[in-house]
Amino acid sequence: MGPEPVTENIPLFQEPQIFQPSVSLSAAAAEDLEELSITRRPQPLPDVPETSALRKVAARLEKNPRTNLSEGARKAAAALQVEPERAALLVTTQPNGVSLLSEVSVPGGSLYVIECRAWTRMLFPLYQPRIAALSLAVPPPKLLDEHDANGPLAQAQCKFDSPRQLADLVRETVSGTLHVPKADYSDSILQRGVSEPLLVILVRVTFADNSPDRVLPVVVDGISRLSSAAKTRTGKSIAGAADAVVEDLLRDANSLRRAIREEVAHYNSAYQRGLSDQVVRVGQxxxxxxxxxxGARNGDTMEVNL
Known part of the structure; x- marks a missing residue:
């Protein structure tokens, strides 16, 4: 008899072979990143979703009995979604009564949240406890409960003299945060992105000068991560990062979506050529x-205390 045939040990489930582009850094970038080790490689970014997908999220939010947001807040919640199909599934009322919303216990009640991915440039800070002791040029506003004809909503409201005053506070918050010792996580984000979720609420902002109201997704826990992500993404100084956040704040919704769409398209194209310094920054x-x-529930009645 001849020798037995040699057979390969082929596993039943093979690991997918994911394309990993080569790391190609400029001399200046290599010097800046010499001490860093990228532990989570950035991946291609999804396209900015079409408005039809976002409308589905807003519609599902309206129908869920555990959610209580105004129409403007529902639209703002939908707009920031990176994966609207997933968000729509999470807020859909299930036939068996099971809720896919996460319930977070807070003093006096519960918050209902969806855990999702958001476009960083659509999130903004208002009040930062870390710099509360500083003498701020623009005092932080009081976040008040928001109501409609049916009662309290799971969102807040605040008032500024003008959009410029709002912009000045946001700029000062980002800059002041990044100047706090050990609050600048931009090097860490460059290595592995942001892993810990930011807590976001919807805030209706009104203005004394009769400028149009706005509903902003406001980060109430994770402002250091948000500010650091802006510094990482732009590759600018603290002042430059703060200016970039304010520039996005002052854009109208359509302009901001176009800016993000252009950034994503440029990133995905550059990604195929290798991980340059700027590609890593945007990707992370x-x-x-x-x-x-x-949604929010206080005791046996719907009431919001944000």
Whole structure:
């Protein structure tokens, strides 16, 4: 008899072979990143979703009995979604009564949140406890409960003199945060992105000068991560990162979506050519995990205390 045939040991389930582009850094970038080790490689970014997918999220939010947001807040909650199909599934009322919303216990009640990924440039800070002791040029506003004809909503409201005053506070918050010792996580984000979710609420902002109201997704826990992500993504100084956040704040919704869409398209094209310094920065910081508050319950009645 001849020798037995040699057979390969082929596993039943093979690991998918994911394309990993080569790391190609400029001399200046290599010097800046010499001490860093990228532990989570950035991946291609999804396209900015079409408005039809976002409308589905807003519609499902309206129908879920555990959510209580105004129409403007529902639209804002939908707009920041990186994966709207997943968000729509999470907020859909299930036939068996099981809720896919996460319930977070807070003093006096519960918050209902969806855990999702958001476009970083659509999130903004208002009040930062870390710099509360500083003498701020613009005092932080009081976040008040928001109501409609049916009662309290799972969102807040605040008032500024003008959009410029709002912009000044946001700039000062980002800059002041990044100047706090050990609050600048930009090097860490460059290595592995943002892993800990940011807590986000919807805030209706009104202005004394009669400028149009706005509903902003506001980070209430994770402002250091948000500010650091802006610094990572832009590759700018602290002042430059703060200016970039304010520039996005002052854009209208359509302009901001176009800017993000252009950034994503440029990133995905550059990604195929290798991981340059700017590709790594955008890839690690363009999106962040968030816990978005979409409902609130206080005791046996719906009431919001944000």
């Amino acid at each position: 910081a363009a999106t962040v995990p968030v816990r978005l508050v979409v």
